[in-house]
Amino acid sequence: MAFDEGSRSLNFLEEIITKDLQNGTAKSIVTRFPPEPNGYLHIGHAKSICLNFGLAKQFGGKCNLRFDDTNPAKEETEYVESIMNDVRWLGFEWARLCYASDYFDQFYKWAIDLIESGKAYVDDQSAEDIRRSRGTLTKPGENSPYRDRSAEENLDLFRRMTEGEFEEGSKVLRAKIDMSSSNLNMRDPVIYRILKRSHHRTGDKWCVYPMYDFAHGYEDAIEGVTHSVCTLEFQDHRPLYEWFIDNVDVPHVPHQYEFARLNLTYTMMSKRKLLELVASGIVSGWDDPRMPTICGFRRRGYTPASIRRFCKEIGVAKADSMVEVELLHHCLREELNKTAQRGMAVLRPLKVVLENWPDGFVDELDAENNPEDEKAGARKVRIGKEIYIEKDDFMEEPVKGFFRLAPDREVRLKYAYIIKCREVIKNENGDVIELRCSVDMESRGGDAPDGRKIKGTLHWAWAGEAVKAKVNLYGHLFTLKNMSDMEEGKDYKDYLDPSSLTVLENALVEPILAKAEPLEKFQFMRHGYFCADFGSTPEMPVFNLTVSLKDSWGRQNR
Numbered sequence: 232m233a234f235d236e237g238s239r240s241l242n243f244l245e246e247i248i249t250k251d252l253q254n255g256t257a258k259s260i261v262t263r264f265p266p267e268p269n270g271y272l273h274i275g276h277a278k279s280i281c282l283n284f285g286l287a288k289q290f291g292g293k294c295n296l297r298f299d300d301t302n303p304a305k306e307e308t309e310y311v312e313s314i315m316n317d318v319r320w321l322g323f324e325w326a327r328l329c330y331a332s333d334y335f336d337q338f339y340k341w342a343i344d345l346i347e348s349g350k351a352y353v354d355d356q357s358a359e360d361i362r363r364s365r366g367t368l369t370k371p372g373e374n375s376p377y378r379d380r381s382a383e384e385n386l387d388l389f390r391r392m393t394e395g396e397f398e399e400g401s402k403v404l405r406a407k408i409d410m411s412s413s414n415l416n417m418r419d420p421v422i423y424r425i426l427k428r429s430h431h432r433t434g435d436k437w438c439v440y441p442m443y444d445f446a447h448g449y450e451d452a453i454e455g456v457t458h459s460v461c462t463l464e465f466q467d468h469r470p471l472y473e474w475f476i477d478n479v480d481v482p483h484v485p486h487q488y489e490f491a492r493l494n495l496t497y498t499m500m501s502k503r504k505l506l507e508l509v510a511s512g513i514v515s516g517w518d519d520p521r522m523p524t525i526c527g528f529r530r531r532g533y534t535p536a537s538i539r540r541f542c543k544e545i546g547v548a549k550a551d552s553m554v555e556v557e558l559l560h561h562c563l564r565e566e567l568n569k570t571a572q573r574g575m576a577v578l579r580p581l582k583v584v585l586e587n588w589p590d591g592f593v594d595e596l597d598a599e600n601n602p603e604d605e606k607a608g609a610r611k612v613r614i615g616k617e618i619y620i621e622k623d624d625f626m627e628e629p630v631k632g633f634f635r636l637a638p639d640r641e642v643r644l645k646y647a648y649i650i651k652c653r654e655v656i657k658n659e660n661g662d663v664i665e666l667r668c669s670v671d672m673e674s675r676g677g678d679a680p681d682g683r684k685i686k687g688t689l690h691w692a693w694a695g696e697a698v699k700a701k702v703n704l705y706g707h708l709f710t711l712k713n714m715s716d717m718e719e720g721k722d723y724k725d726y727l728d729p730s731s732l733t734v735l736e737n738a739l740v741e742p743i744l745a746k747a748e749p750l751e752k753f754q755f756m757r758h759g760y761f762c763a764d765f766g767s768t769p770e771m772p773v774f775n776l777t778v779s780l781k782d783s784w785g786r787q788n789r
């Protein structure tokens with residue numbers, strides 16, 4: 232299907248921003264993409280990246296990349312670097328590179344301000360007691376016995392927490408809001424906890440660290456963020472976001488807006504679980520081509536433009552929904568169809584000897600590099616007496632509708648000659664291991680001189696120069712269409728698809744494919760799009776399946 236390039240109506244965020252700029256609520260806009268550096272970015276993050284950087288660009292504003300690194304237990308420099316790399320690869324550049332940890336001193340001052348104004352207190356209850364006394368949706372919470380400590384006592388205790396006097400878990404700082412609020416987030420949330428951990432940037436300077444809800448709005452306030460866009464699950468946190476901003480002196484008042492996160496069929500998007508897949512060796516790494524990570528997609532052969540295109544097509548809404556992964560495939564296929572060099576690769580080879588082919592003769596034929604792109608030009612493909620075709624392109628007893636090779640049947644070899652199967656050779660197990668064919672030497676180029684119709688056209692590889700290659704075929708990592716439909720008591724690992732990776736060690740590819748640079752993309756004719764893997768060499772090429780040729784999404788929606 233061709234996408235509609237025409238005008239579209241504004242999404243709800245574009246409407247808000249347009250209004251804010253018109254009525255002067257904002258002079259110019261500042262957005263941010265705020266990942267926690269506790270894993271690699273996935274396709275859901277790509278939606279947020281395209282949205283935040285896209286809005287800034289569209290309205291002449293700025294977008295920061297901000298590392299929300301307030302939890303030293305899970306964060307690492309490796310993740311920081313991969314995130315910067317992925318954002319740039321997607322085609323975006325940040326106005327400022329920021330770290331929440333740069334503001335630890337300021338957060339600390341604001342915590343002191345809250346204590347001094349009687350709006351925060353040190354609680355000695357255990358995490359368990361705090362959880363228990365929090366109440367439920369139908370039952371109000373109970374005040375902590377430590378809730379009425381004086382500001383002096385709280386200041387003293389918080390200072391001593393900061394100096395490392397107390398053990399992890401023995402004390403926390405809580406905001407003093409309302410234990411009977413109908414919004415559970417407002418029931419005296421924890422704002423600082425003791426963590427005796429080294430931070431990837433501040434080292435051992437701190438042993439208390441702020442909680443996400445406390446820090447996030449302040450990060451936005453410090454950076455002058457005008458439109459702080461987050462996913463829907465934070466909607467109930469918005470009153471808290473505003474409470475923190477309202478109760479200290481901030482240099483700027485940001486506003487939070489929520490949009491629906493991306494859910495994709497057959498795809499799991501949780502950094503924590505993706506990390507488990509990596510750590511347990513279920514996948515080969517964060518960039519395993521089956522992973523929904525940006526680096527996984529890159530290694531799989533996706534382009535930045537196809538991912539941006541996808542993010543544009545899915546749009547931005549205020550209600551959660553499930554997007555078919557086929558739409559993503561479709562966006563990529565549309566692009567690669569126009570840009571990818573064609574080549575012939577036989578994935579499961581079956582030997583064919585052309586009996587009447589003159590011994591020693593090698594012919595050279597013209598082959599278009601890309602019929603969708605005139606500028607792509609042509610190349611020569613060479614053929615001799617011994618070739619290989621795809622095992623699946625032969626059937627000893629052809630079923631109805633099978634128009635490829637069978638005993639006494641003719642097919643066309645792409646760009647080359649018409650052949651006819653004369654003899655089937657089998658091994659002792661009865662497997663077909665070789666075909667003897669006659670070739671119509673008058674049919675050079677593929678057309679029969681007498682005009683007889685040939686239904687099937689096969690790709691092939693000439694034994695004289697085909698290069699052996701390894702090809703990785705990929706399917707969905709999970710068997711479940713909607714990962715939130717997991718049965719009770721089951722976990723995502725119960726839904727791993729054992730056939731998500733098929734390795735073919737003996738594929739044969741034409742010489743121009745063998746020379747591929749890592750990440751170079753091709754169409755293997757009649758199969759799909761493939762890209763050369765890292766470590767691929769002309770002697771031992773390795774290809775990853777990017778996406779097959781079949782376009783189920785495009786067909787349904789045409």
Ligand code: ATP
Nearest residue numbers: 265266267275276278279461462492493500501502
């Ligand atoms: P995960 O649960 O996978 O760890 P997260 O939301 O905790 O994701 P963050 O590093 O906090 O990860 O995310 C950075 C930004 O990306 C946030 O603003 C978040 O809302 C956004 N984001 C994360 N997942 C998605 C998604 N599936 N769709 C859209 N935006 C997302």
Ligand code: MG
Nearest residue numbers: 266267299443
């Ligand atoms: Mg998070």
